[in-house]
Amino acid sequence: MLTNQEHIFSEKIDTSVENGEFIKLIISNKRHKTSELNKIIISPVEIKKGFRLSFLYNYKTQDITKNYELEESQSLIFNELKENFLNAELFTANEIIRLFFSAKNNKPKIKISEPTFKPVVNLNHDRKKHKRVELKNNIWLKELGITTSEDVIKKDMHDKYRQINKYLEVIENMIIKKTSEKKLRIYDAGSGKGYLTFALYDYLKNNLKIEAHITGIEFRQELVDKCNMISEKAEFENLNFVQGTIIDSKINEVDVFIALHACDTATDEAIYKGIKANAQFIVAAPCCQKQIRKQMNVTNAMASLMKHGILKERQAVILTDGLRALILEANGYKTKVFEFISTEHTPKNIMIVAEKTNKKFNKDEINKNINEIKQMFGIESHYLEKLLNEQRFQI
Ligand SMILES: C[S@@+](CC[C@H](N)C(=O)[O-])C[C@H]1O[C@@H](n2cnc3c(N)ncnc32)[C@H](O)[C@@H]1O
Known part of the structure; x- marks a missing residue:
């Protein structure tokens, strides 16, 4: 001690x-x-x-x-x-x-x-x-409890600070470098306490000199109020937070639709919204993939592996996110699935980045693939697929 x-x-x-x-x-x-x-x-x-x-x-x-x-x-x-x-x-x-x-x-x-x-x-x-977030006189870092009043990172916040920098690096390499837009309209679904939302706005506006308009969607009113208060204090005029559910939120024009660690099927809702709003980029870091796990009913040789709880859980994560990537491909997006930040920092470490493409793709072939995978693991429906098939929700 x-x-x-x-x-x-x-x-x-x-x-x-x-x-x-x-x-x-x-x-x-x-x-x-x-x-x-x-x-x-x-x-x-x-x-x-x-x-x-x-x-x-x-x-x-x-x-x-x-x-x-x-x-x-x-x-x-x-x-x-x-x-x-x-x-x-x-x-x-x-x-x-x-x-x-x-x-x-x-x-x-x-x-x-x-x-x-x-x-x-x-x-x-x-x-x-390589450090993309300035510590000195940084209002939002202080207000969110990452730095002390002396602009020093708090002892238990170093992982968070690293995650923020890594996130900005990924966004810069996978999105900013691929677009010539000088104005980006972004939604961050399930923005929570806003660490990554503030970081992205600050970095785009002050470092990359891109006119960013970011809206955080969050259903916890107290987080929305706090984030709006900090945004005002930091004079981030085009960063605002709205209270509501992802699926029911009204989405205006959007270039990048983001959902980071939005729980379980909230990630599917965000991807659905992104696809329907015709976002150029969709970024998701999924977590707690429960929906598919509950449905998995394996009767083939794989059953002998799935009897181990931990293996079933990991397989459910792979299937949930793998199918999300394929469904995005079936909707005209080129996808990448990769490790966002190593497990030593957080176990929620997969990221899907999807970019809308004009290239020809074989929708039937992709859907056939999706159906075969679902059959192999006894999955009746993937929530994202269900949302897209039913088209019940407004954009
Ligand atoms: C684990 S936090 C992640 C926060 C932030 N995106 C990050 O990665 O640091 C997930 C947040 O999403 C919100 N959330 C989950 N499902 C939601 C939904 N369907 N609609 C709106 N917000 C949701 C939760 O209230 C929570 O604040």
């Missing part, structure tokens, strides 16, 4: 790495004067496997270097401070943060001062380029 001071230091490490502002960290001032290890110098490195912190252990007679991931580095740093050293100094592009322990009572203290030097072009610079 970290003390308050240690906690601040740990957050400073995380944030400086996230922002590409980490220059080096030196652990020094031995607790045991006879120890062979003099100090540890930690610097950022980019290796094949990705970003790491490189620990240079400076012994009396030799130096040893080892690379660690950020999370492991954090625990190693605090372990070294507990067992072997009294002092740690973190040099970032903006400040120097010193954490030191009293030799008398072992109480930690923190001191923050101006930086003595700025980084030259280095790998930190490259990392910074």
Whole structure:
């Protein structure tokens, strides 16, 4: 358990790495004067496997270097401070943060001062380029509880921040780079607390200079009210949130229809709306695929696999989302299904991106394929297919 001071230091490490502002960290001032290890110098490195912190252990007679991931580095740093050293100094592009322990009572203290030097072009610079959300003076990040009043990412919000950046990267690569539109009309169905909606609006408007008009649809009134309040505070004039269900919402002209982690069949409702509104792009990150699982009735050789609950659950996810992709193809969309963000951050990690295409496609062939798959797994109907067949709901 970290003390308050240690906690601040740990957050400073995380944030400086996230922002590409980490220059080096030196652990020094031995607790045991006879120890062979003099100090540890930690610097950022980019290796094949990705970003790491490189620990240079400076012994009396030799130096040893080892690379660690950020999370492991954090625990190693605090372990070294507990067992072997009294002092740690973190040099970032903006400040120097010193954490030191009293030799008398072992109480930690923190001191923050101006930086003595700025980084030259280095790998930190490259990392910074990949962060699409600015932390400084960011109203919506603060209001949504991702950053503190000092513009530092909160300890338990690093995964969320990473997810936001990854999401923007995906949208930029799979949608923005493929369209020449300078104005995009977007719906975000099941916008929830709005993390990804705010991020997208901010990034499109302020970084990519695209005129974005985004409407979040959400049935929880308190979330709608809060998001509208934050949007007003951030002066995001073309970002608004409306209360309602996805299926009953009135959709005006739309370029991109998004549904991220909208529960179970809400994803089908969103895809249906996107298809009917003739959206150029439909983006869905589905979750809790229950509808198909309840119907699955496997009588062929696959039954011996489906008797295991976990395998049946995973198969239901594959079938639900695979069929969604095929149904989109049968409606003139080119689809991609891929991992949105690795399972270490969230288990809800599949994304479907569909783009309307003018290319010829064989609808009958795709539908035949869909029917064969359904038969193989004893599925009577996929909810998205049902919505499209019945055409009961307005656009
Ligand atoms: C798990 S949250 C995801 C929020 C956000 N899209 C994200 O990925 O961070 C799902 C949200 O969708 C809303 N929702 C689920 N089904 C809905 C429906 N049929 N119509 C409108 N909102 C819905 C829920 O109230 C909830 O806030």
